[in-house]
Amino acid sequence: MRTLRLMVKEQTPLYIFVAVLFLVGVVFGALIVGALTMDQQQELSDYLGNFFVTVDQQGLASASDSYWSIAALNLKWIGLIWILGLSVIGLPGILILDFLKGVMIGFTVGCLVSQYSWHGMLFALVSVAPHNLVLIPVLLVCSAAAIAFSLLMIRTRVLGQPKRTPITRPFTRYTLLSFAMALLILGISCFEAWVTPSMMRWVTPMLVSVGL
Template sequence: MSRNSIQTYMKEHMPLYIFVSVLFVMGVIFGALMVNALSLEQREDLTRFLGSFVASLGEASELHPKETFVSLFGMHMKWIMLIWLLGISVIGLPIILVLDFLKGVMVGFTVGYLVGELSWKGMLFALVSVAPQNLVIIPTLIIVSVSGISFSLYMVRNRILQRRGALAEPFMSYSVLTLSMAAVLLGTSLFEAYVSPTLMQWVTPMIALTQS
């Protein structure tokens, strides 16, 4: 793709990128606020789960990078393929927006809980366990979401309302972009499975101390 093509693409899709990004940020804020709504019992359950997770990080025998990679990549692929399918279905367009909002909620809740329970140590843990991969995953999902929304809008304008315009080229572009983002998520899954546990092990001692 030439520089002019990229500039044209960004100019045409920038409003969608801004809208989806703002929706995601709203999800992050909502997820962080949800932490305050947790009951004492729910907080205790989450604390026990976090304690067990941190303890497992300290035991090399409990780490299974290959199984973790397969699980993570499978999860990412299900998410991205669902967006792809919703994009070609037209009626799934609103659900794409819901998925982006929910992804923001998940990230916001995770970081909000860690920081709320562990203060700056929770922030440190979030920086090594949540932030690195999500710096890639989030833009990737936003790109696929915008592409899916754009393709749906194209079909509505050119095939349903005006009944003209070829679908083959836009469909291929949409599918190739989705596959490209899947390849990016493949690399991200490898990082999550083989590198993230090591990063988390570096901060595990202080987290374990806090939990004890």
């Protein structure tokens, strides 16, 4: 526990940095929506309209079927961040992933709000926000740990710090943290697969009526 508190204290600036980078991505993603042409906005509106009608009439895939695809997608993010953290050249990739995650969320919410106003915001609150309230901090924690380990690799392998600098213990902490976050991801995926679709079906009829 003491080691965990010390690690969190040491990596606090990294947590702040990746959080700001993610928020910049969210803002950028929302701004992209406003830059779409009229044709692109119409195509987006048609796609969303068809999606909501399908959900309202046919529902979504069963939770047991969608769980593994959701869990696999989320675990890929964790795994990719972990792999990038192991290499000296992986640092930019970690930053790009955090930025892209923010862009994806910002664009999704921006599209819903631009097309459906407060109804879209309500749908975003039940479909995007709940699981991401936990998923995003998990990804940011993994990113901060990956950046810290990558910087350690740079100092020891590139800048030529003494070879006696131990790398085994930081690697073990880094890997165990990533594994713990992966287990948490499995729990978050359960919520996204079983609870989120129910909330989506509750809001979807409102959006269908707005589209009509």
